[in-house]
């Protein structure tokens with residue numbers, strides 16, 4: 001009995017070693033949009049194309065200082081999704097681990113500096129086990145260098161990372177996304193302004209913020225307010241009333257007009 005379990009142990013260690021050495025540079029990170037794969041990069045390819053950084057951080061998951069070899073997250077994203085990845089209209093990003101574990105973070109977090117994809121523990125090349133399940137964090141482990149960029153502050157620190165999946169705005173908020181409109185139009189410019197500046201407080205068709213009124217349901221705002229008043233009001237509501245709605249005097253009238261064009265478009269879209 002003793003002997004056979006010992007033998008089994010050695011055998012599995014041997015297997016692991018084989019798998020590890022074969023897999024080390026063929027370890028793969030998959031990138032997708034809404035679950036559809038758009039790219040897959042092996043460690044070998046990433047090492048060839050990207051700069052490796054040696055980073056020294058306090059790792060809040062190990063609760064100690066660690067030294068890693070890693071790629072800058074922005075470099076990895078640009079290689080995977082293309083150079084303009086930062087202007088992607090994504091709301092969230094999903095991290096899927098080898099064992100199927102998933103975590104979701106706001107996409108905006110990834111735009112910050114300080115994120116790294118670790119591919120090797122510099123002091124322990126076969127990795128140090130992590131978490132209460134004592135898992136092997138490889139092949140990829142995401143970390144942050146800023147001392148406020150911790151898991152407690154909702155920064156993603158997924159280990160055993162296998163898939164990065166971006167959740168697209170248009171699928172999450174279909175009522176806000178202007179369908180069939182080119183990205184070069186005023187309507188689209190208005191949509192982007194609305195998404196960045198207004199949607200945290202206002203909804204269209206009940207998708208979005210709840211602090212202010214819904215601007216499209218049951219009636220579109222332009223059906224009962226004149227555009228002339230609205231462009232003044234949106235830019236400077238404090239001129240009209242004591243209100244919770246903040247002034248937007250940093251926006252030009254041209255920008256406000258594009259928001260109104262967008263709102264009008266969505267009003268017609270809702271009727272189609």
Ligand code: HEC
Pocket residue numbers: 194197198199200201202211212213215221225230233234237241242243244245246248259
């Ligand atoms: C911090 C929250 C907040 C933000 C951000 C905000 N609003 Fe408002 N908004 C409100 C609230 C609350 C009201 C309702 C009370 C009021 O009208 O004073 C309102 C009212 C409105 C109205 C209705 C006015 C009326 O009398 O019917 C319009 C139109 C409007 N907002 C457009 C916008 C647009 C466009 C943006 C983005 C540029 C925006 N709001 C940003 C909170 C906000």
